Amino acid sequence: MRLSDQEFNRLSLLKVLRKSEPVARIDLARLTGLTGGTITAITADLVNRGIVIEEKVASNAPGRPRINLRINPASKYVIGATAISDGQVMTELVNLRGDSLAVSTSSLRKVTKIKDLAHQFVHALKCALSEWSVNREDIFRIGVGIPGVVDNRTGWVEQIISFEPEPCDFGGIVSRGLEIPCLVDNNINLLARAEHWYGLGAQTADFTLINVDLGIGAAFYRSGQLVSGSHGIASEFGHAKVVPDVGRPCYCGALGCLQAYCSIHSILQQSCRVLGRDAPSYETMNATFDALMDEHARGVIDIWSVLQQASHYLGIAVANHINTHDPAEIIIVGPSVAQMDKLRSAFFKALEDNTFPALRRRTKLHFRLSDKGLYAKGAAAMVLERLYAA
Numbered sequence: 001m002r003l004s005d006q007e008f009n010r011l012s013l014l015k016v017l018r019k020s021e022p023v024a025r026i027d028l029a030r031l032t033g034l035t036g037g038t039i040t041a042i043t044a045d046l047v048n049r050g051i052v053i054e055e056k057v058a059s060n061a062p063g064r065p066r067i068n069l070r071i072n073p074a075s076k077y078v079i080g081a082t083a084i085s086d087g088q089v090m091t092e093l094v095n096l097r098g099d100s101l102a103v104s105t106s107s108l109r110k111v112t113k114i115k116d117l118a119h120q121f122v123h124a125l126k127c128a129l130s131e132w133s134v135n136r137e138d139i140f141r142i143g144v145g146i147p148g149v150v151d152n153r154t155g156w157v158e159q160i161i162s163f164e165p166e167p168c169d170f171g172g173i174v175s176r177g178l179e180i181p182c183l184v185d186n187n188i189n190l191l192a193r194a195e196h197w198y199g200l201g202a203q204t205a206d207f208t209l210i211n212v213d214l215g216i217g218a219a220f221y222r223s224g225q226l227v228s229g230s231h232g233i234a235s236e237f238g239h240a241k242v243v244p245d246v247g248r249p250c251y252c253g254a255l256g257c258l259q260a261y262c263s264i265h266s267i268l269q270q271s272c273r274v275l276g277r278d279a280p281s282y283e284t285m286n287a288t289f290d291a292l293m294d295e296h297a298r299g300v301i302d303i304w305s306v307l308q309q310a311s312h313y314l315g316i317a318v319a320n321h322i323n324t325h326d327p328a329e330i331i332i333v334g335p336s337v338a339q340m341d342k343l344r345s346a347f348f349k350a351l352e353d354n355t356f357p358a359l360r361r362r363t364k365l366h367f368r369l370s371d372k373g374l375y376a377k378g379a380a381a382m383v384l385e386r387l388y389a390a
């Protein structure tokens with residue numbers, strides 16, 4: 001969803017204010033590049049709505065007193081909630097500045113229908129709200145993150161692996177259950193939002209985040225805005241072809257998808273085949289992967305060939321992305337892996353061999369370890385983006 005110029009200006013101004021407060025109007029004009037007239041109009045509206053407060057600065061200097069602006073953190077609250085892959089719902093309450101006020105975690109019952117998962121979210125959120133003693137009227141919106149295919153315009157969840165393939169009005173169920181409006185997006189977009197608001201991505205308006213987890217996904221920020229596809233569904237980076245026509249079969253039905261080589265799910269499948277072990281169940285994949293990495297690091301097993309192949313194909317996929325999109329920076333988020341230095345050299349070899357030289361020289365790359373706590377933060381940031389722009 002593209003913002004109008006007016007919405008984009010308001011979002012930019014509030015993001016700068018959040019980072020730099022307390023700030024005078026004249027400094028906001030310098031920091032945002034907006035005209036004085038635009039700053040005056042936007043801030044007057046925000047002060048009227050109680051979102052921004054004015055502070056007189058004590059001074060003995062002659063003339064009009066200097067007035068600084070701050071975000072009023074307690075004027076509204078937002079909630080982020082997300083399902084993470086080890087069967088838990090994480091919820092986080094944040095104020096209007098995005099400061100975390102409370103975090104709550106609860107376990108999910110094993111269900112197979114997406115609508116049953118939605119009802120479990122309602123229950124988890126009700127428990128969190130009573131634990132936090134916060135009034136529902138003070139909550140602007142709830143942001144929900146789902147590790148699946150989501151239409152973020154409507155809040156419908158189209159597909160989650162390991163659930164029955166029946167689309168569900170997830171946002172509607174949560175909104176009606178709590179009587180608080182709800183936004184829904186996929187977890188990768190939320191991770192990118194968390195980076196933009198709280199992490200490395202805060203330094204740049206243009207970056208791509210690639211997340212290596214049970215699946216592989218990517219999200220894109222351009223000019224300070226998350227880019228969503230035309231159908232409200234993010235791109236499927238994990239299904240970019242790295243070995244077209246003759247590669248490994250992917251669950252999507254195609255051959256040679258990146259996902260089939262480089263996701264934790266596929267690394268586990270291939271490692272178990274090499275080691276002659278049974279593949280783990282979906283629920284135990286993260287724990288089995290950690291145990292496997294530990295065995296590999298201690299020299300008990302050797303799955304170097306599987307890991308090296310995963311790094312090589314990730315390098316090719318990132319090269320293709322740079323060649324087609326020219327991002328300013330790429331942030332690769334993934335688990336802790338044994339022999340990381342060796343794997344990075346396999347990754348960089350494939351990257352250097354396949355990226356157009358002028359683009360490779362200009363694109364910065366960063367690596368980050370996965371942090372499950374960032375998903376709920378990103379869900380809250382999604383709501384703050386909506387509130388700041390509105």
Ligand SMILES: [Zn+2]
Nearest residue numbers: 239250252257
């Ligand atoms: Zn695929």
